[in-house]
Amino acid sequence: xxxxxxxxxxxxxxxxxxxxxxxxxxxxxxxxxxxxxxxxxxxxxxxxxxxxxxxxxxxxxxxxxxxxxxxxxxxxxxxxxxxxxxxxxxxxxxxxxxxxxxxxxxxxxxxxxxxxxxxxxxxxxxxxxxxxxxxxxxxxxxxxxxxxxxxxxxxxxxxxxxxxxxxxxxxxxxxxxxxxxxxxxxxxxxxxxxxxxxxxxxxxxxxxxxxxxxxxxxxxxxxxxxxxxxxxxxxxxxxxxxxxxxxxxxxxxxxxxxxxxxxxxxxxxxxxxxxxxxxxxxxxxxxxxxxxxxxxxxxxxxxxxxxxxxxxxxxxxxxxxxxxxxxxxxxxxxxxxxxxxxxxxxxxxxxxxxxxxxxxxxxxxxxxxxxxxxxxxxxxxxxxxxxxxxxxxxxxxxxxxxxxxxxxxxxxxxxxxxxxxxxxxxxxxxxxxxxxxxxxxxxxxxxxxxxxxxxxxxxxxxxxxxxxxxxxxxxxxxxxxxxxxxxxxxxxxxxxxxxxxxxxxxxxxxxxxxxxxxxxxxxxxxxxxxxxxxxxxxxxxxxxxxxxxxxxxxxxxxxxxxxxxxxxxxxxxxxxxxxxxxxxxxxxxxxxxxxxxxxxxxxxxxxxxxxxxxxxxxxxxxxxxxxxxxxxxxxxxxxxxxxxxxxxxxxxxxxxxxxxxxxxxxxxxxxxxxxxxxxxxxxxxxxxxxxxxxxxxxxxxxxxxxxxxxxxxxxxxxxxxxxxxxxxxxxxxxxxxxxxxx
Numbered sequence: 001x002x003x004x005x006x007x008x009x010x011x012x013x014x015x016x017x018x019x020x021x022x023x024x025x026x027x028x029x030x031x032x033x034x035x036x037x038x039x040x041x042x043x044x045x046x047x048x049x050x051x052x053x054x055x056x057x058x059x060x061x062x063x064x065x066x067x068x069x070x071x072x073x074x075x076x077x078x079x080x081x082x083x084x085x086x087x088x089x090x091x092x093x094x095x096x097x098x099x100x101x102x103x104x105x106x107x108x109x110x111x112x113x114x115x116x117x118x119x120x121x122x123x124x125x126x127x128x129x130x131x132x133x134x135x136x137x138x139x140x141x142x143x144x145x146x147x148x149x150x151x152x153x154x155x156x157x158x159x160x161x162x163x164x165x166x167x168x169x170x171x172x173x174x175x176x177x178x179x180x181x182x183x184x185x186x187x188x189x190x191x192x193x194x195x196x197x198x199x200x201x202x203x204x205x206x207x208x209x210x211x212x213x214x215x216x217x218x219x220x221x222x223x224x225x226x227x228x229x230x231x232x233x234x235x236x237x238x239x240x241x242x243x244x245x246x247x248x249x250x251x252x253x254x255x256x257x258x259x260x261x262x263x264x265x266x267x268x269x270x271x272x273x274x275x276x277x278x279x280x281x282x283x284x285x286x287x288x289x290x291x292x293x294x295x296x297x298x299x300x301x302x303x304x305x306x307x308x309x310x311x312x313x314x315x316x317x318x319x320x321x322x323x324x325x326x327x328x329x330x331x332x333x334x335x336x337x338x339x340x341x342x343x344x345x346x347x348x349x350x351x352x353x354x355x356x357x358x359x360x361x362x363x364x365x366x367x368x369x370x371x372x373x374x375x376x377x378x379x380x381x382x383x384x385x386x387x388x389x390x391x392x393x394x395x396x397x398x399x400x401x402x403x404x405x406x407x408x409x410x411x412x413x414x415x416x417x418x419x420x421x422x423x424x425x426x427x428x429x430x431x432x433x434x435x436x437x438x439x440x441x442x443x444x445x446x447x448x449x450x451x452x453x454x455x456x457x458x459x460x461x462x463x464x465x466x467x468x469x470x471x472x473x474x475x476x477x478x479x480x481x482x483x484x485x486x487x488x489x490x491x492x493x494x495x496x497x498x499x500x501x502x503x504x505x506x507x508x509x510x511x512x513x514x515x516x517x518x519x520x521x522x523x524x525x526x527x528x529x530x531x532x533x534x535x536x537x538x539x540x541x542x543x544x545x546x547x548x549x550x551x552x553x554x555x556x557x558x559x560x561x562x563x564x565x566x567x568x569x570x571x572x573x574x575x576x577x578x579x580x581x582x583x584x585x586x587x588x589x590x591x592x593x594x595x596x597x598x599x600x601x602x603x604x605x606x607x608x609x610x611x612x613x614x615x616x617x618x619x620x621x622x623x624x625x626x627x628x629x630x631x632x633x634x635x636x637x638x639x640x641x642x643x644x645x646x647x648x649x650x651x652x653x654x655x656x657x658x659x660x661x662x663x664x665x666x667x668x669x670x671x672x673x674x675x676x677x678x679x680x681x682x683x684x685x686x687x688x689x690x691x692x693x694x695x696x697x698x699x700x701x702x703x704x705x706x707x708x709x710x711x712x713x714x715x716x717x718x719x720x721x722x723x724x725x726x727x728x729x730x731x732x733x734x735x736x737x738x739x740x741x742x
Contacts (some may be wrong), residue, residue, distance in 0.1 A: 010199030015731035017275055039068050039071040046073050048490050049087045050146060050483030051202030051629050052219045053366035054078060055492025055568065056087055058486055060094075060503040067091040067484055067504050077568055077581075078196065078496065084217045089638045093483065094504060096637035100466035100479035101508025111477060116509065116519070123433075123476055124523040126458040127163065130431040140420040140429040143170040144436035148488020148500050149377050150537035151513045152370070153544045155435070156379025158517050161404065162526045166414030167429060169380050171437040172371045173417040177716035178333035179364035180375055180465055182342025185715075186350075188592030189386050189552050190375055191302035194325065194361025195494035195570070200226040204321035204351075206314075207233045208256050208345065209331015213240035214330075214626040216365055220244070232314055234259060235331060236621065237651075237694060238687045249314060251304040253619050253692065253723045257337055258605040260344040262300030263315040264351055265292045272319030274353035274518065282350050284600035291602040323359025324352060330367070330623070333721040339715040348599050356587035365493050372491040376553045377544055381413055384544070385551040386592075389413050393676040399548055406741035408435075416717035418710070422450030431458045434511065436480065440469035440629035441700040444708035444719045445674050462516065465633050469700050480513050481506035488514070488537045489563070491571070495583070498556055514540070532714040533741040549575065552585070552592055608723040609711045612691065616672060620707065621694045627718070628698040635698075648699035649681045651688040652728065660728065667731040670695065672707035672724055679731050693728060697721070 023179050025038070041061030049056040057076020061069030069089045072083045079087075103119035104111040105315050114122075130138050130632045134565055143152070157202065159168045180190045187193075199205060203278065210233075213217045223244070233245035234256060242248045251259055266378035272692050297308040304311070318324050326349060332341050345362050354360035366372055377384050387394035389412050399406035415423055421439075423429040425448060432453070437705040452457060453473055458504040461474035464482035471477050485506040493495050506512070511519075514537050521527040527534075534540060538560055549556040554572035560581070569579040591598045614618050628635045635641045650668060662668065670693070680695065680702050688694050695704045711720040 031642065038063070041069055043458075044071075045483065045501055046499075047501040048368050048498035049083070049090060050490075050500075051086050051090070052216055053368060053371055053493040054216050055369065055490060055496055056083055056500055057498065057568065058083060058087055062503050065504060067094045071171060075567060076498070077501065078492065079218050080221060082218055082221060085641060085644070086629060086635060089640055091484070092638040093484065093634040096465065096634075098465050098467065098637065099507045099510070100463055100471070100477060101510055101679060102479060103509065104466070104474075104477040106475045111239035111474070116511070119476060119478060120519055120523050123460055124520065126387055127431050127433075130457050131163070131165070134430050137167050137414065138428065138430045139165045139170040139433070140415070140423065140431070141165070141422060141433045142417060142435065142437060142439065143168070143374070143378065143380070145170060145172040145176070145371035145374050146436055147370060147374075147513055148486065148489055148537065148732045149370060149373035149491060149544065150488040150540035151517065152374050153384060154514055154517045154531070154540050156377065156384065156400055157530050158521055159409055160410060161530055162521060162524050166410040167420055167423070168413070168414055169417040169420060170374050170378060171417065171439075171442065172368065172374050173381075174442060174719060175330060175367035176364070176371050176375070177381065177416070177718045178335070178713055179342055179366070180337035180381060181339040181713070181716035182346060183364070185339065186346035187239070187345050187586065187602060188598075189584055190382070191386070191552055192361070192364050192493060192495060193355055195582045195584065196222050197582045198323075198325050198359045198361050198363065199223055199327075202226070202229055202321070202323045202325035203359065204230045204232065204323075205325045206318055207235075207241060208260075208326065208328040209235060210327050210329040210365060211239040211241045211331075211623065212295075212327075213244065213364070215624050217626060219365070220440070228318055230316060236689060236692060245313060246411055247310070247317070249306055249310060250689065251306055253621060254337070254608040255304040255605070257341040257344050257603060258295065258300050258303040259306070259311070260341065260348055260604070261292055261295040261605065262297060262304075262311055263318060264344070265295040265300075266297065266315040266347050267319045267348075267351060268292060270319070272316070273351045274741060277353035277589070278351065280366070281591070281597055282600050283595065283597045284602075288600040288602055290345060299332065318348070319352060321354070322359060323358055324349070324354040325361055325363060326354075327363045327365055329365045331722065333718055334720060336609055336711050336713050336716075336720045337603075337606060338372075338713045338718055343601040343603045345597070347603070350598050350600060352450050356584050356589065358584075361584070364467070369492075370490040372493065372495065373489070376548070377490065381416070383409065384555055385548045387551075394607055398547070416544050418712050418717050418719065421449055421452050424455055427455050432456055432457060433460045433462070434470060435462045436464070437468045438463075438468050438631040438633050440473065441703055441705065442697070443685055444705050444721060445710040446703060446706050447675055448710055462513065463633075464510070465505075468631075468633055479508065479510040480516065481510050484508075486512040486514065486537075487540060495570045496568045497555070497563065497571060499560065499563040540667050544562050550675060609720065610709055610723070612725040612727045616727050617691070618704065618728060619692045620670065620704075620724050620726045621688075621692060622697045622704050622708065622721050623694065625696045625698065628696070630698065631700060632698040647681060648696055648702040648704070649683045650696040650728065651683050651685050653686065653688050653690045653692070654684045656691050657682070657684050662728070663728065669729045669731050671705070671729065672709070674709060674728045675706040677702050677706045678706055693726065
């Protein structure tokens with residue numbers, strides 16, 4: 001019908017009945033000024049951006065029931081009146097043509113429209129039959145970091161207590177699980193200790209594998225507001241953030257752990273450490289000091305490729321800082337030794353007492369808009385409120401709060417994301433429910449993933465868009481409302497809770513994920529026992545506040561009314577306490593360990609698992625571009641973003657290109673031991689060092705994850721996306737014929 005409608009409109013234009021006058025009509029809006037009349041909203045709805053973890057305040061302009069504009073929320077404390085390109089165009093994601101609008105069930109090999117009642121009856125029936133035949137844990141669930149906290153909390157209860165499977169994880173394991181694991185081991189709990197304000201209060205800022213200028217551009221204004229800082233950037237590429245640095249450390253790929261250990265070695269050798277803080281608030285110093293003796297400047301220079309002079313310079317800058325800030329993102333996390341690297345970062349902060357003070361923090365900059373909400377409330381890697389599955393006291397406390405038998409709570413974490421996929425390959429998981437994520441683009445080693453999914457008896461995909469590479473494989477597609485169409489809260493990287501508000505109605509029969517979860521509970525017959533009286537997200541939030549009371553992530557003092565009157569506020573905020581402008585964890589030097597002291601951990605460097613050589617001479621690095629988000633499910637539907645960055649590219653150093661006989665804009669293939677991705681545009685640039693290549697991961701048309709590897713951190717289970725061995729070949733070797741057409 002849509003195609004027929006467009007054809008009719010085109011015919012009207014051809015014969016002169018439609019001159020597009022309405023499309024080109026301009027007017028003057030009170031807040032927009034002189035602009036397209038179609039873009040002047042009737043009203044604005046305040047909410048929070050649904051892309052990255054920065055947590056920007058945003059307003060959606062609504063006209064005739066449609067989202068027509070986006071602008072910064074001026075009163076929001078995070079973004080200070082600015083938005084990145086994705087935020088400024090976010091309203092386009094709501095009205096995209098490929099929105100999922102009706103439930104679809106595969107019948108006779110084809111997805112066909114069905115009622116919600118049939119869809120949910122079928123889903124529950126098929127899941128229960130699989131569990132009856134193969135056991136409760138034969139059902140797996142993969143979630144996301146983009147639901148509201150209220151939905152995470154609801155889904156966690158539904159999966160763990162109603163379906164009775166603990167094989168439940170989120171795609172946050174693909175980006176932030178390493179930070180979680182590192183914080184837990186060093187400090188006894190997850191939770192970023194500092195806040196964004198520390199970027200403008202620090203006199204030395206050390207960024208490791210963190211390209212803020214492209215991945216979190218709004219945070220750059222905090223750096224720019226700090227003219228007295230010294231910025232050190234450790235990154236193999238000369239990124240836009242590296243170009244901002246006072247000192248760039250172009251270390252070899254995956255040598256950051258050796259660098260940090262080397263800096264700690266120098267600080268201990270020259271007594272640039274805080275012995276009073278170490279003695280009062282940490283354990284393990286003697287063991288760490290002995291361990292670090294091996295990380296001499298000579299050894300670290302050999303591992304990192306950096307000169308001893310530049311290593312000393314970085315160490316002395318940080319060691320002499322009055323307030324030292326260390327920030328990191330995926331360059332650290334995407335590694336088989338990512339957790340160990342986070343522990344080394346925490347060691348460095350603890351050795352110098354750079355934690356719990358203004359400007360001083362080891363700070364994990366999270367990935368998705370509500371990855372923090374997932375970490376705190378979703379019941380995946382820990383029980384709600386950072387409670388440990390293995391702790392009898394935590395289980396007893398949570399069971400009492402939920403008024404359930406403690407035996408219903410898992411005694412251990414279930415399978416993590418990559419282990420769920422491995423279990424589908426082994427046919428141990430036979431049914432899978434995927435919520436708001438697109439693994440057919442985002443998961444490493446795509447061949448193995450497709451093998452696993454082909455073994456399933458039943459696959460349910462719940463998403464706001466269809467078709468996507470993942471929904472096309474589903475046995476059942478559930479259409480979900482998305483950002484701008486539902487209510488709840490997000491929590492950003494600095495633990496700041498912001499309200500998410502509904503601006504428009506979901507398209508067709510799409511429902512909010514919260515409503516879908518309650519409807520599934522109704523079909524299971526457990527809605528009254530698990531979600532008694534719940535009708536709206538605020539009911540879930542109020543229970544979550546009670547569950548979190550007294551925990552590190554205490555939300556008990558945060559309610560919807562407070563968020564409406566005060567804007568975004570940080571946890572912990574106990575009931576009755578007043579919100580602070582900027583809170584920090586561990587200011588009293590007390591950590592969430594049995595003895596109240598942080599642990600100094602010996603974290604040894606090892607080479608990455610697949611070294612270059614022979615037929616695969618290059619190290620492949622992957623990452624993001626500012627215009628797109630994750631698998632491009634949303635941003636490829638935004639015209640301006642798609643025009644700015646319509647296709648993937650491969651960066652290669654000009655010296656390597658010359659040796660291979662390759663030229664700028666050639667179409668090339670990237671090949672690893674696992675697969676090949678074809679037809680990528682080649683870019684010659686000194687941004688990438690010789691022997692290395694770089695490719696963004698957003699593009700399913702040329703999916704870099706066809707070549708990435710199944711290698712994971714043993715603690716966090718996060719993938720080693722960043723380093724694998726590849727070769728580069730011309731896509732069309734008949735160069736002369738192709739060049740003659742240029």
